[in-house]
Amino acid sequence: xxxxxxxxxxxxxxxxxxxxxxxxxxxxxxxxxxxxxxxxxxxxxxxxxxxxxxxxxxxxxxxxxxxxxxxxxxxxxxxxxxxxxxxxxxxxxxxxxxxxxxxxxxxxxxxxxxxxxxxxxxxxxxxxxxxxxxxxxxxxxxxxxxxxxxxxxxxxxxxxxxxxxxxxxxxxxxxxxxxxxxxxxxxxxxxxxxxxxxxxxxxxxxxxxxxxxxxxxxxxxxxxxxxxxxxxxxxxxxxxxxxxxxxxxxxxxxxxxxxxxxxxxxxxxxxxxxxxxxxxxxxxxxxxxxxx
Amino acid sequence: xxxxxxxxxxxxxxxxxxxxxxxxxxxxxxxxxxxxxxxxxxxxxxxxxxxxxxxxxxxxxxxxxxxxxxxxxxxxxxxxxxxxxxxxxxxxxxxxxxxxxxxxxxxxxxxxxxxxxxxxxxxxxxxxxxxxxxxxxxxxxxxxxxxxxxxxxxxxxxxxxxxxxxxxxxxxxxxxxxxxxxxxxxxxxxxxxxxxxxxxxxxxxxxxxxxxxxxxxxxxxxxxxxxxxxxxxxxxxxxxxxxxxxxxxxxxxxxxxxxxxxxxxxxxxxxxxxx
Numbered sequence: 001x002x003x004x005x006x007x008x009x010x011x012x013x014x015x016x017x018x019x020x021x022x023x024x025x026x027x028x029x030x031x032x033x034x035x036x037x038x039x040x041x042x043x044x045x046x047x048x049x050x051x052x053x054x055x056x057x058x059x060x061x062x063x064x065x066x067x068x069x070x071x072x073x074x075x076x077x078x079x080x081x082x083x084x085x086x087x088x089x090x091x092x093x094x095x096x097x098x099x100x101x102x103x104x105x106x107x108x109x110x111x112x113x114x115x116x117x118x119x120x121x122x123x124x125x126x127x128x129x130x131x132x133x134x135x136x137x138x139x140x141x142x143x144x145x146x147x148x149x150x151x152x153x154x155x156x157x158x159x160x161x162x163x164x165x166x167x168x169x170x171x172x173x174x175x176x177x178x179x180x181x182x183x184x185x186x187x188x189x190x191x192x193x194x195x196x197x198x199x200x201x202x203x204x205x206x207x208x209x210x211x212x213x214x215x216x217x218x219x220x221x222x223x224x225x226x227x228x229x230x231x232x233x234x235x236x237x238x239x240x241x242x243x244x245x246x247x248x249x250x251x252x253x254x255x256x257x258x259x260x261x262x263x264x265x266x267x268x269x270x271x272x273x274x275x276x277x278x279x280x281x282x283x284x285x286x287x288x289x290x291x292x
Numbered sequence: 293x294x295x296x297x298x299x300x301x302x303x304x305x306x307x308x309x310x311x312x313x314x315x316x317x318x319x320x321x322x323x324x325x326x327x328x329x330x331x332x333x334x335x336x337x338x339x340x341x342x343x344x345x346x347x348x349x350x351x352x353x354x355x356x357x358x359x360x361x362x363x364x365x366x367x368x369x370x371x372x373x374x375x376x377x378x379x380x381x382x383x384x385x386x387x388x389x390x391x392x393x394x395x396x397x398x399x400x401x402x403x404x405x406x407x408x409x410x411x412x413x414x415x416x417x418x419x420x421x422x423x424x425x426x427x428x429x430x431x432x433x434x435x436x437x438x439x440x441x442x443x444x445x446x447x448x449x450x451x452x453x454x455x456x457x458x459x460x461x462x463x464x465x466x467x468x469x470x471x472x473x474x475x476x477x478x479x480x481x482x483x484x485x486x487x488x489x490x491x492x493x494x495x496x497x498x499x500x501x502x503x504x505x506x507x508x509x510x511x512x513x514x515x516x517x518x519x520x521x522x523x524x525x526x527x528x529x530x531x532x533x534x535x536x537x538x539x540x541x542x543x544x545x546x547x548x549x550x551x552x553x554x555x556x557x558x559x560x561x562x563x564x565x566x567x
Contacts, residue, residue, distance in 0.1 A: 011386035012382070012383050012386045012398075014378070014379040014382060014383070014439065015379040015380065015382065015402060015439040016383070016402065016439075018379065018436075019402055019405045019439050022417055022436035023405040023408050023413055023441075024401075024408075026412065026415070026416035026417055026420075027413070029415075029416035030416060033415065040415075040419075087306075090303050090307065091307070094300055095307075096300065098307075100557075102307050103557065105314065106310060106311060107553075108546065108549070109314050109315075111542075111545040111546050111549045112545070113497070113498030113499075113500065113516045113542065113545070114498065114516075115498070115500040115519045115520070115541065116321075116498075116519065118519075119519050119522060119523060120317055120320075121317070123324070123535070124317060129333055129336065131336050131337055134337055135337070163317070166314065171557070224410055224411070227410070227501050228500045228501060231501070231504070232519075232523060246411050249414075249415075250414070253414070254418075254505065259415060262415060265411075266411050269412065270409070273408075273409060
């Protein structure tokens with residue numbers, strides 16, 4: 001192998017400099033900003049120590065925001081992890097024909113912008129003239145005001161994101177399922193093992209590394225995707241009913257111009273992310289079966 | 293060892309149901325965009341417009357600087373894609389070709405940026421872009437996105453799969469690293485580079501949030517930002533026009549995917565993105 005030279009530094013420089021400058025440096029700046037009180041335009045900044053954090057932790061808002069976040073993530077884990085996991089098994093090992101068709105067709109919404117998805121579902125879910133309302137009233141039900149009811153709104157937003165991300169995660173999982181040797185599954189079939197047993201004893205252990213990866217991106221990216229529909233459709237409302245750990249940073253930063261509080265929330269998010277990733281590597285990786 | 297062809301019919305029903313749920317909204321968007329206002333409200337559910345009209349498209353072409361939005365989006369998405377491809381290839385190459393201390397640490401540091409949420413970086417990056425005077429310019433959107441942690445990971449992965457003797461041969465002939473990269477490695481990993489590029493392009497074309505922070509003047513908007521204009525407090529009623537703009541925003545990524553899908557799927561299947 002070749003030793004490190006100025007040449008290798010040249011190859012590494014563009015990516016390294018960009019990522020340090022626009023990903024790690026902001027992280028440090030956030031820490032600094034979170035100890036200050038500032039409105040983004042004033043020339044002076046006031047050092048307030050831990051005040052931003054204390055206010056954040058003692059506010060009534062926090063509970064609501066965390067609950068919304070948890071509810072949203074539960075929806076995503078169902079729609080973008082559990083469903084695609086089960087379906088990918090069926091597509092890879094329970095079909096003789098059309099598996100390529102299903103894969104391609106189900107993937108299509110993943111190419112659509114979240115901005116498009118948001119406006120599209122705003123129309124589909126329109127409580128007066130929207131198509132879903134027409135279907136519901138045809139069977140004698142009244143359409144709820146999907147984006148105006150606390151508790152419901154965050155679930156609906158989760159489902160919109162779920163619609164978009166589903167196909168992408170499905171493809172990743174099918175790729176892992178295909179790697180499980182057919183012989184193993186045939187052997188199990190000859191011994192009359194039930195589908196459920198087959199899934200638990202063979203499929204889950206043999207696909208666990210990809211499954212874990214998909215689980216992590218479902219949570220980590222799902223949390224960031226929420227920004228688009230929330231900002232386009234509800235701005236966090238009604239009464240913070242669709243706000244969450246990620247959107248609140250935008251609200252404090254760019255709507256209320258309380259940079260310090262926004263940074264404190266950003267750091268809190270980052271800590272939760274980091275904790276999540278550490279738990280993932282430390283605890284779960286031990287139980288995961290890696291093929292190579 | 294064929295499974296009886298008719299035994300799996302219930303799986304097909306389940307999957308077809310999933311296909312309907314996934315595709316119906318898009319068909320609905322397509323058909324609404326070709327309906328007149330009357331048809332939109334009178335035959336909402338009918339997927340085929342009685343008399344398809346292109347009025348909605350003509351209206352947006354005439355009343356919006358749509359061409360400008362398309363050019364803006366295209367410029368931003370292509371620049372980001374090109375930059376990310378180049379920086380990822382260069383860095384991926386360095387990680388495969390050179391040996392240096394803390395190599396793994398540096399690699400993991402770069403890869404981890406993939407998991408840093410946009411909310412953490414958005415305020416400091418916004419302040420930096422505004423200090424540089426790049427607000428309301430495409431460059432302000434592009435600059436923070438010149439590199440990609442996942443891209444570096446994917447390029448290193450594909451270059452690792454190249455048989456070592458091929459690289460050794462180049463080295464024995466005293467070829468420079470640059471020649472080895474461009475003459476030996478790049479032709480071999482071309483499929484993964486293109487597939488990665490397609491994914492980068494679709495993602496930047498669709499991006500909404502970072503452009504929202506940087507681009508405030510209407511003439512600088514990208515297509516996803518332009519969609520925002522059709523959302524009024526009470527939900528608005530110009531659905532035909534809104535769906536026409538939504539169609540135009542969704543179409544390029546969709547066509548790109550449909551024409552290259554076998555290729556993208558195969559790369560996905562082989563590269564095996566494994567955490």
